[in-house]
Amino acid sequence: MHTGRHFLQIPGPTNVPDRVLRAIDRPTIDHRGPEFAELGKEVLAGMKAVFKTTHPVIIYPASGTGAWEAALVNTLSPGDQVLMAETGQFAMLWRRLAERLGLTVELIPSDWRHGADPTAIQARLVADRNHAIKAVAVVHNETSTGCVTRVPEVRAALDRSRHPALLMVDTISSLASVDFRMDEWGVDLTVGGSQKGLMLPPGLSFNAVGPRALAASKQARLPRSYWSWEEMLGPNASGFFPYTPATNLLFGLREGLAMLQEEGLEQVFARHDRHAEATREVVFAGGLEVLCADPREYSSSLTAVVMPEGHDADKVRRIILERFDMSLGTGLGKLQGKVFRIGHLGHFNDLMLAGTLCGVEMGLKLAGVPLRGSGVQAALERLAQA
Numbered sequence: 001m002h003t004g005r006h007f008l009q010i011p012g013p014t015n016v017p018d019r020v021l022r023a024i025d026r027p028t029i030d031h032r033g034p035e036f037a038e039l040g041k042e043v044l045a046g047m048k049a050v051f052k053t054t055h056p057v058i059i060y061p062a063s064g065t066g067a068w069e070a071a072l073v074n075t076l077s078p079g080d081q082v083l084m085a086e087t088g089q090f091a092m093l094w095r096r097l098a099e100r101l102g103l104t105v106e107l108i109p110s111d112w113r114h115g116a117d118p119t120a121i122q123a124r125l126v127a128d129r130n131h132a133i134k135a136v137a138v139v140h141n142e143t144s145t146g147c148v149t150r151v152p153e154v155r156a157a158l159d160r161s162r163h164p165a166l167l168m169v170d171t172i173s174s175l176a177s178v179d180f181r182m183d184e185w186g187v188d189l190t191v192g193g194s195q196k197g198l199m200l201p202p203g204l205s206f207n208a209v210g211p212r213a214l215a216a217s218k219q220a221r222l223p224r225s226y227w228s229w230e231e232m233l234g235p236n237a238s239g240f241f242p243y244t245p246a247t248n249l250l251f252g253l254r255e256g257l258a259m260l261q262e263e264g265l266e267q268v269f270a271r272h273d274r275h276a277e278a279t280r281e282v283v284f285a286g287g288l289e290v291l292c293a294d295p296r297e298y299s300s301s302l303t304a305v306v307m308p309e310g311h312d313a314d315k316v317r318r319i320i321l322e323r324f325d326m327s328l329g330t331g332l333g334k335l336q337g338k339v340f341r342i343g344h345l346g347h348f349n350d351l352m353l354a355g356t357l358c359g360v361e362m363g364l365k366l367a368g369v370p371l372r373g374s375g376v377q378a379a380l381e382r383l384a385q386a
């Protein structure tokens with residue numbers, strides 16, 4: 001039996017603010033009526049600001065996996081080649097999905113400690129003289145590792161190799177947490193989800209569709225029906241959806257967007273950066289490692305902590321859950337038992353982080369993980385800086 005609030009510090013789904021919960025807790029309205037049209041128009045426009053795009057955003061009543069599938073089936077044809085980078089478990093899952101759809105995926109291997117490598121992408125594109133590769137698909141913030149792909153450098157790799165492939169980016173765990181600029185960075189197609197930086201429950205996902213992706217969708221031959229952009233864009237123009245939308249989640253989205261706007265996206269990113277820095281302070285002071293090997297690629301939405309040899313990350317997580325009622329992210333795929341992940345994204349503040357970091361440090365001690373020192377004091381000092 002636990003008292004007080006549960007600490008949900010997995011890297012998504014994240015804590016849902018009371019304001020969003022209250023917004024969802026309303027009678028469902030007629031999704032073919034005038035009140036809905038206003039809601040639809042408002043959230044479709046609001047999402048453009050979050051993606052930093054002037055192009056259309058599609059909202060699916062689906063988890064992020066649906067938006068992954070939508071991105072591929074709308075733009076590609078059977079047998080098309082896609083270049084992906086093995087940043088971690090989510091990149092591997094996107095690849096598996098693509099292969100199941102009948103696409104041919106070439107994977108640039110990596111050690112799960114880096115973002116996608118722009119140099120390796122460029123080398124592969126330069127070698128592809130006949131332009132057989134139709135899309136380059138990367139995960140911006142790899143949620144399984146806490147490594148960020150430097151998207152502008154990937155764009156530069158495409159430009160330098162004068163390759164016409166579409167650039168697709170998964171921002172499911174970076175959107176509204178880590179800076180992302182779809183139009184400025186020349187991203188053709190962006191995938192997003194509701195349950196992380198947008199501070200909503202799971203259940204909505206997004207495709208932001210640039211003009212080159214839209215043009216590709218006119219020629220693409222993979223079968224699609226539920227995911228069809230064309231079906232969506234018609235009714236979306238007047239705020240409606242071709243099938244029953246997730247009305248109450250859209251009430252929540254309107255509120256979440258209002259909160260992001262009130263704080264200001266740049267402040268939202270700065271807050272995530274500070275919290276990530278304070279988190280790393282605790283990890284490093286304890287003499288532990290973060291999984292991400294390149295400081296330029298540290299994630300501001302989550303930190304994956306590497307266990308010393310002979311210590312099981314899931315045991316630490318279990319102790320922290322039982323003793324302090326805090327959920328931390330498990331190691332995914334080949335990282336099972338080797339890392340645990342601290343989510344510090346979404347609806348979050350300094351004291352929630354302070355509590356989280358105290359729980360992590362106490363849990364590590366209880367699990368018998370040798371720590372060089374305590375980083376909590378240093379983290380608190382960083383948080384207390386003006």
Ligand SMILES: Cc1ncc(COP(=O)(O)O)c(C=O)c1O
Pocket residue numbers: 012063064065066090139141142143170171172173193202
């Ligand atoms: C980066 C990334 N991509 C894709 C997904 C898959 O999304 P979902 O589990 O909502 O289907 C996730 C889920 O955590 C993710 O973090």
